[in-house]
Amino acid sequence: MSATVQEMPQIRPMDAVVALYSEGEHALSEAIIASLSRAIFDGGQFKPAGLAKRAMAKFSYRVLKWTTTRRKDDAETYCGGAHHNPILERTGHPYARALLDSSREEHESLVEGGDPMNGPYMLISPEIRKASDAWDRIFMDSVQSRDVQLRFAWETQAAYEVVKGRLQKGGVVRVKALAAGTGLSTILVYDRLIRDGCDPARMIFEITDRDEASIAKARRILAKLESTRDRAPCAESAGGISAGIEDIFAESAEELASQPKYDVVTAVGILEYLQGFTCGTTEACFHLEQPEESATAPIFAAKLDAMTADSASLIVNTLRPDPSTRILELFGRRFDYRNRENLSALLATAHFRESRLVGSGNVYDIEIYEKAS
Numbered sequence: 001m002s003a004t005v006q007e008m009p010q011i012r013p014m015d016a017v018v019a020l021y022s023e024g025e026h027a028l029s030e031a032i033i034a035s036l037s038r039a040i041f042d043g044g045q046f047k048p049a050g051l052a053k054r055a056m057a058k059f060s061y062r063v064l065k066w067t068t069t070r071r072k073d074d075a076e077t078y079c080g081g082a083h084h085n086p087i088l089e090r091t092g093h094p095y096a097r098a099l100l101d102s103s104r105e106e107h108e109s110l111v112e113g114g115d116p117m118n119g120p121y122m123l124i125s126p127e128i129r130k131a132s133d134a135w136d137r138i139f140m141d142s143v144q145s146r147d148v149q150l151r152f153a154w155e156t157q158a159a160y161e162v163v164k165g166r167l168q169k170g171g172v173v174r175v176k177a178l179a180a181g182t183g184l185s186t187i188l189v190y191d192r193l194i195r196d197g198c199d200p201a202r203m204i205f206e207i208t209d210r211d212e213a214s215i216a217k218a219r220r221i222l223a224k225l226e227s228t229r230d231r232a233p234c235a236e237s238a239g240g241i242s243a244g245i246e247d248i249f250a251e252s253a254e255e256l257a258s259q260p261k262y263d264v265v266t267a268v269g270i271l272e273y274l275q276g277f278t279c280g281t282t283e284a285c286f287h288l289e290q291p292e293e294s295a296t297a298p299i300f301a302a303k304l305d306a307m308t309a310d311s312a313s314l315i316v317n318t319l320r321p322d323p324s325t326r327i328l329e330l331f332g333r334r335f336d337y338r339n340r341e342n343l344s345a346l347l348a349t350a351h352f353r354e355s356r357l358v359g360s361g362n363v364y365d366i367e368i369y370e371k372a373s
Contacts, residue, residue: 010131013122013140014094020184021118021217029224035125037188040153041160043126048150048361049143057143057324063087068330083331095119095139099331120145121152121184144324147361151317154359154366155268156185160192162264162313162368167198172239174204176262176307179270183207183218183243186266187228190241194227201239210247218243236260248303249295256306264313265304268366272319272335274300277346280321280337282329297336297346305350308371314352318343318365325363340365 011019016032019025049057068085088096098117120140123129132140139145159175166173177186190205207218222228222243233240237260248256275281275290276297283290304314318338319325325335338346344355352369359366 011128012131012133013119013128013136016122016125016128017118021220023220026224029221030226032122032125032128033188033191033221033225035127036121036184037192039124039126040156040188041192046124046150046153046359049146053143053146054323054362057322057327060142061323061327061330064327064330091135091139093135093139099328118184120148124149124153142324143322143362144328147324147363150359150361151268151364151366152185155266155315155317156188158315158358158366158368159185159189159264159266162315163189163203164193164196164198166263166313167193167202172202172204172237173264174260174262174309175206175264176266177205177207178248178265178267179209183209183214184221185268187218187221187225187241191225191227199239200231203239203241204233204237205241207241207243208246208248209243210245210250212245215243215245248307249299251303253302253306256303259307261309262307262312263309264315265308266315267300267304268315268317271297271300271316271338271343271346275336277338277342278336279339279342282334282336285321286329298349301346301350304347304352305371310371312371314347314369314371315358316343316347316367316369318367320363322363340367343367 011028011032019028020032064085064087067087068083070083083100085100088100095117119136123132123136123140123145129141141149163173163175175186175189177183186205186207190203193203194200207215209215209218222232222241228241231240232242274295274297275293278297281290282288308314318340319335320339321337329335340355340357347353347355347369350371352371354370354372356368356370357365358368
């Protein structure tokens, strides 16, 4: 690496996110990736938030519930700012603004993969964590945010171990990251494998998302890093790493089945927005109307079955109800909750039957499933 975070001016989490996903800042982006990589692959164990933070999450939920209102907007066009909370607004923190606002009306029920929501990942870096202030830690190191860090670290470690194990057995390994947002986890895995000396011709990495802005951010990172720059595959069978727009729900299982099969698929942060095989939903908890959706968990499982090889590995997560996730629900987010039993029952329909727990937090578990037709 041409630089390290220590050689740069102190940088706070949100400033690091902006540097990563904007044009330029090549040296700083390299340094941030290097710091995250060291913390995830060479650092110590990651632990979920303890009792004190969990108690604070319950208290915070009650306070925010009392003080949050929904703004009335008679305008025909969506202008954001759907929710109002004087406490959060007073902080002026980007993460607070992301909770209160959504980029588009149709995204109001989702935790968007925008810059603020990538802030918790940055606290995995010891150097960036050291530079964070009190509000950074309150917003991006809370119970739910700490679990987001864990989920990210465990997903990255799991993908690295699975792909490297398959490379050691010989042949080409095809990897797909579904709805990966800005693709940071997948990029870290590829970067580490290249630095380990793995042959790029034997690795085909694809980052896909239906959101054009997220893919644009992934491409910016790929263009800035020494390990990924100019490594886009020049043919369907050529090794390399790429990011492209794709909505797998727009493709039929037959279309997916006719395409090359993937050996490793990561599908983290997707199932919590899909109906079916759940232990609870936001709508059921708050007695809200739950509309029928065309994209459901069973349909998604069928797509996974169609796109994966017979011995493929799948990396996925659970989501459990918790006061920290209830906080997000106060601001319009909607979730479909699954425990490990729900997840196993769902994925069994796609022939993913054997699983291994990678890590377990207060909110998320990360598991690796193996396909056996």
